[in-house]
Amino acid sequence: MNSSVSIVIPVYNERENLPELVRRTLAAGRALGRPWELLLVDDGSRDGSTEMLTDFAQAYPGEVKALLLYRNAGQHNAILCGFANAHGDILITLDADLQNPPEEIGRIVAKMDEGFDVVGSVRSDRKDATFRKLFSGMVNLMVRHSTGVILHDYGCMLRGYRRQVVDAMLTCRERTTFLPVLANLFAKRVTEIPVSHAERSAGTSKYSFMKLINLQFDLLTCMTAGPLRLLSWMGLGISSLSIVFGALLLVLRFAYGSEWAGQGIFTLFAVLFFFVGAQFVALGLMGEYVGRIHSDVRERPRYILDRIVGETLGEPTRTTHDRVHS
Ligand code: UDP
């Protein structure tokens, strides 16, 4: 039998996009020709999306389920809530703003059928602000470098995950996660396919500049302690250089006399500022880790699942993961 599919979509204030999203996703789901469900996770919307999702769940019993979070928990936590309540063997995520065309779901599923654990997607012709594309390019390069997994587009949320991988992800207890990277820790066979990318269909990006920066740090810290190691190397490099530099100054002092050293004072200032700057960078990075350790040890729930409306695949009971996390 064909493996079943759960489509998980996080929704945060997406009122204008929902009707078209649900229409197109329903069409894509039905076209799969196998048991499937659509899980819409409302991430504490305040624009009426919550009520719309409830209506959809009631209008399409057996196909649509609405998971309503009590308040905003963040895109990735909303998706995790969807995962914890999904019953499919294959789990597909996409964004609610129609930047990822639901029509591509079939191709992701087909690729999963070939036996891959994770199928990512690369946005061909990405339609986002230029500074975000630059930013992403940098981050993708960094991720590739430090994880060794060659994936080109970590930011594209149109992805497929196998059940085993998702179960492993759900057992992770950290509060700050970047799902595409986390998945790679557990997947054996990973691939990606090119998908088309559209402009946001309506509304504005739910990521402010600060939220975006935070997300990039989530990505970095959930993936590697590399920057910490880099710090030590950097520190080592800087101190060795300063020893060489000190020796050089000493030699020059003896060769040209003390007035030469007096004129060099500005160079020393420059050097000093460089060190001070480096220290602040170091402290800032440490702070990123410490901050995350701090929030992890508090073991706060990632989200509060307020209500579930509708019945799809399997029993609408809370899974063990829900009990673990909330
Ligand atoms: N989203 C969410 N919670 C948040 C922020 C965003 O569930 O706190 C959802 C949002 O509704 C959308 C997806 O995550 O479905 C991606 O958000 P957005 O399109 O704003 O991000 P961008 O495309 O600008 O990266």
Ligand code: MG
């Ligand atoms: Mg978007």
